[in-house]
Amino acid sequence: MHQWYLSYNGQTMGPLDEAAARQQASLNPNGHCWRAGFAEWVPIAACAELRAESVAGNVTTPPPLGGIAGQRADAIDYRIYGEDMQFVEIELDPGESAVAEAGAMMYKDAVVRMETVFGDGRDGGGGFMDKLLGAGKRVITGESLFTTVFTHGGSTGKAKVAFASPYPGTIVPMTLANYGGRIICQKDSFLAAARGVSIGIHFQRKVMTALFGGEGFIMQKLEGDGLVFVHAGGSILERQLGPGERLDIDTGCVVAYTDTVSFDIKSVGSVKSMLFGGEGVFLATLTGPGKVWIQSLPFSRLAGRMLQAALKPGREEGSVLGGLGRILDGDNRF
Numbered sequence: 526m527h528q529w530y531l532s533y534n535g536q537t538m539g540p541l542d543e544a545a546a547r548q549q550a551s552l553n554p555n556g557h558c559w560r561a562g563f564a565e566w567v568p569i570a571a572c573a574e575l576r577a578e579s580v581a582g583n584v585t586t587p588p589p590l591g592g593i594a595g596q597r598a599d600a601i602d603y604r605i606y607g608e609d610m611q612f613v614e615i616e617l618d619p620g621e622s623a624v625a626e627a628g629a630m631m632y633k634d635a636v637v638r639m640e641t642v643f644g645d646g647r648d649g650g651g652g653f654m655d656k657l658l659g660a661g662k663r664v665i666t667g668e669s670l671f672t673t674v675f676t677h678g679g680s681t682g683k684a685k686v687a688f689a690s691p692y693p694g695t696i697v698p699m700t701l702a703n704y705g706g707r708i709i710c711q712k713d714s715f716l717a718a719a720r721g722v723s724i725g726i727h728f729q730r731k732v733m734t735a736l737f738g739g740e741g742f743i744m745q746k747l748e749g750d751g752l753v754f755v756h757a758g759g760s761i762l763e764r765q766l767g768p769g770e771r772l773d774i775d776t777g778c779v780v781a782y783t784d785t786v787s788f789d790i791k792s793v794g795s796v797k798s799m800l801f802g803g804e805g806v807f808l809a810t811l812t813g814p815g816k817v818w819i820q821s822l823p824f825s826r827l828a829g830r831m832l833q834a835a836l837k838p839g840r841e842e843g844s845v846l847g848g849l850g851r852i853l854d855g856d857n858r859f
Contacts, residue, residue: 598751
């Protein structure tokens with residue numbers, strides 16, 4: 526179980542176990558809460574995990590989500606390791622499952638079963654055509670046709686499975702219930718999630734935004750009430766935008782945003798800025814209210830610099846890049 530910390534007017538309470546934290550949250554929801562895995566302090570009123578019980582211990586119905594009605598994802602525990610090259614270790618109880626992109630697994634306990642499935646591995650039944658449709662949505666977003674489901678196959682104890690990020694950056698945990706049940710993210714940022722989260726597609730409504738918005742016409746839509754893990758390149762910045770507040774961002778630096786945020790594009794300015802400014806032709810504009818996640822090192826920028834270095838290598842004798850450069854120049858002397 527997690528240890529919780531609550532904050533009221535600058536005064537911190539904790540550590541508290543989950544039952545004590547829920548009781549205190551029900552007595553006074555006008556504060557903020559934090560536990561291991563949270564990227565920042567979250568308003569108590571927005572934290573679904575502390576809304577599940579009342580003081581008397583009676584279960585109450587959580588507020589409706591913006592995602593799929595009635596969906597309840599597995600409640601998983603986790604820990605994130607590392608700084609620049611992170612991985613997330615998920616702890617499963619018997620019968621619990623996590624889903625991940627094909628090839629994302631780092632290690633697992635022997636009791637954890639692996640099963641490759643069509644689509645996003647979400648429970649809820651459905652026939653072959655439903656699963657095929659889910660798989661088709663993933664293909665449209667540029668992901669694999671399959672996902673892998675990792676399930677604790679034992680009857681007692683806990684089991685662990687870990688997933689690694691594909692390139693240097695930060696793994697961001699998000700509890701979808703805290704963000705209205707829906708997050709829009711770039712199409713290659715999803716890493717793993719609790720079973721029960723739906724991984725769908727989100728279409729940009731405006732033609733110009735679809736053509737020049739950096740992520741194209743299609744982005745990923747993560748829906749449900751459980752935990753998801755999104756990978757961002759470099760360092761991550763979280764911004765809470767107020768109503769009407771606008772943020773101009775390099776199109777490749779947008780990782781994710783809540784469903785209430787409006788996404789659009791604008792030109793960088795004059796023709797001279799477009800040609801010589803080095804920032805491209807368009808900027809993304811995100812308008813609140815809502816939350817946005819911004820990455821400092823998009824993979825496209827990293828790959829571009831690596832390609833640039835490979836095509837214009839140093840000329841030092843004996844260097845690998847220097848040798849490659851001589852070969853590209855037609856100089857075959859060694």
